[in-house]
Amino acid sequence: MDRREFLTRATALGVSAAGAYALIGATPAAADGHIAPGGTMRIQMDVRALKDPPTFDWPQMANVARGWLEYLVQYNRDGVFEPRLLESWEVNEDATQYVLNLRQGVQWNDGTPFTAADVAYNVTRWCDASIEGNSMASRMAALMENDQLRDGALEITDDHTVVLNLSRPDITILPTISDYAAAIVQDGFSGSPSDNPVGTGPYRLAEIEVGVRAVLERNADHTWWAEGTGAFLDRIEFIDLGQDQAAHVAAAEAGEMDMLYETLGDFIDIFDAIGWTKSEAVSANSLVLRTNQSVEPYNDVRVRRALALACNNEVLMELGVNGLGTVAENHHVCPIHPEYADIGPAVYDPDAARTLMEEAGQMDFEHELISIDDTWRRPTTDALAAQLRDAGFTVTRTIYPGNTFWNDWANYPFSSTDWGHRPLGVQNLTLAYTTGAAWNETAFANEEFDTLLAEASAIADADARSEIMAQIQQIMIDEGVVIQPYWRSIYRHFTDNVVGAETHPIFEIHVHKLGFAA
Template sequence: MIWRKSSILTLALLFIFSTVLAACGGGTGADSGGKTLIWGRGSDSKLLDPAQVTDGESMKVTKNIFDTLVDYKEENTEVEPALAESWETSEDGKTWTFHLRKGVKFHDGTDFNADAVVFNFERWMDKDHPQHKGGDFPYYGYMFGGYKGDEGHIIESVEAVDEHTVEFKLKEPQGPFLANLGMSAFAIASPKAVKKDPEGFAKNPVGTGPFKFVSWKKNNSITLEKNEDYWEKGKPKLDKVIFKSMPDNTARFTALQSGDIDVMDGMNPSDAKTAENEDKLKLYKRVGMNVGYLAFNVDKKGPWQKKKVRQALNHAVNKKAIIKSVYAGLAEPAVNPMPSSVWGYNEKVEDYEYDLDKAKELLEEAGYEDGFKVEMYAMSDPRPYMPDGRKVAEYLQADWKKIGVQVDIVTYDWQTYLDKTGKGEHEMALFGWNGDNGDPDNFLYVLLDKDNTRTPDAGNISFYKSDELHDVLIEAQRSTDKKERTELYQEAQEIIKEDAPWIPLVHATPGLATQSYVKGNLFEHPINWYDLDDVDIQK
């Protein structure tokens, strides 16, 4: 019955998308006005103000509209100049001075300068700022210890020294500070455009990036066009980019095979294997800097508030079966909240082995020998770390049934899912994270520290509040010694393993496929895989 309905839906979607896309086609067409790249993706963006964005589908677009002060090198996560040409820091690590690139314009023709940098940071940090509207700028809170007036807020001031020099003063040294500034959330927006409509800016973005925003047809497409005055000479090479929302993975792959789109991500693992054998397509498989996990909401009253229950459920997950079936082998079991590709990974932490007898024993010790009922959120849209959340949930449901735990699976569209989990409405939820800057802080502090349980945009959706973990993570932040930070992050992973606020499930190897005529460094970077400034169409 389920398969019959799924097949009918897929056929319907195939018809709809083939009809819609036939009007434009992929690649360079007579109606495109030059080189147009069409990217088929699993869902729409949520917002296009980078400082408000926490989801990958929005970042995929904002990364191409905006620039940051610093960026990451093409081959790794080391920092290199971007809007800032150079910088220096004081001996105590509390003062950072950035020398800005001259002659850069925002898409509305206004100048990029030190005042623009100050405006953006003050808008993000100060909840009383007249343009602090339309959102709480969650990433700012995640990465800089909250907002102005909060006890943990790390930035004391941001000041323009002259037109092209800006100075940051920190209350304490912050080890990941420079890496944080390269994150797309801290891209610099046009002050003029923000002041004109602070609440509407997220739907009509203006940056300095390689592409300008043109239009947004909600749940359909977002169109960008080339920034002819981009400061990095010779870029971009494309004239137009269209991000097309196509929720069904199979329909999206069929559109790629037929040439209606040029790029797709969120592939079914089985389709990735097919793409690998098609001459007209190119498959990219990236060792992802990601984690897919199940979060227990320990703020919600229920059995999962007991550590032994969480440990029991960790023992009752067959990760190898999930990877074989849902990921077609394109993933590895997760042990820690961050992948081994991130420095500071603790290889000594051992996973909870799949042991149903041990799980039953722990449940009995916790007083739940007869099991219990729980509601589990599963995302409906494909994500790079989880191509089919519903199927993963069904595996967990089947495993847990063997130990007496009854799971009711619920799904929502992606934007509703983000809203509900950010507010803590779930009991348990499947979720995931793609690393932003290659620093352990970006996984451990953002996803599991008590500072990041602020609603409605909690990064820590387990709402786990460990003072012991917090002290370790803050000490690691305030150190600029990588060896010391490594030791602290390894200690943090041991605390997390013992308390089990999550079930770390997988580190996925996401697949992206393009037409063979799409050239450039697309998908080869561990973080900036959606950066299109160097991508070209060569037929």
């Protein structure tokens, strides 16, 4: 296995980061140069309305809230799971019990101590499927019964120790609680954290205006548990300049910006040319072009498979993201995932596509293909529409601005959606395709798939897990669940004096790491 895969596997199952690095004779990446305390950093990023953390559905929400809401575990760009509000964790041999050892001496910014009761409260909420939009519930099945936390699934053994007792083995627990929807709130809190910003982190929310900007300021009234190891800046401004990257270039050239959230397409070369530093992340970030199986004619597998057979994924990658990525295979498991199974490329066969569509009696059906209006999702979807027309299908395009598109993203009959990186292949499959999951936009419901995925999630050895993953991936293809053309390489640019801003595979911005070089 490669270095990244080893670090992810080892730290997820309880090996300390230092221990994992030592085992391969490596050292963690260090910050470039000394960081000068103070200053204001200006970051280009969409500013979205915050909501109850278990319902966070965008990294941008978490990036703002990270100023005061922290996580039990942090997933770093090199694949390591780093303890934050946890000091350490222990996992038994078959991954049915997790012992979470909380960091002592941590306080909420209202002066009360952080204890095991806070963690128990968050786990209980993560397991509450009645919370609308709670994506954590689909990932916590081994702790749940009847859509709630199972009796006996959680024990508080003292103020700083929580034990999770799973009903079946599950290796995804640590990766799941590092995800952006797992921000830790205080016992009893629910709702938008912008309304009552109580947290353990070093910053306070000074301002938030959706679509305009959000501002974090160093919280001088709060003693942060990691004082002296981060939170170097006095002020962080997230500035929303919209989707047009030409506006981002103009702001950069005018000296109004220090860092981008993401650089796309031709603008990668432009930011290189103006002298900004470029960072690239290995990522399983992707786009899926999917049908909703609850809507006719997409409840017919022949129609779904016909659409997939009409598509050349390599062309979609070239036209959508300038070829900056890796061709994908229509099953949403990436070659960088430890359990990926190579079952061959996606098949491109327009003649077979027409035959299937004719068998389904849907050659005359008019497909409305919906996408957001931007610089990569829109052209990818445009290219798909062109390929479907070349195969003889009738397709109209509907393009919505961002706010309109995301209001109803999970319910469109036929549309494109971007999906973020997750450390393990089983994670996105659980989030997006298990029966009844909050983010299951395809309405895919397949008992064999669900059973195999639960079985795969219980196997710690990635090679053994890969054998089951091959079956799961084949089901995705046979059922025509998605057209998934590529895995994106992701980029971020920043000025040469910015430290701690390297691109993260899930677009996380760890605000406590940011600063300016001395």
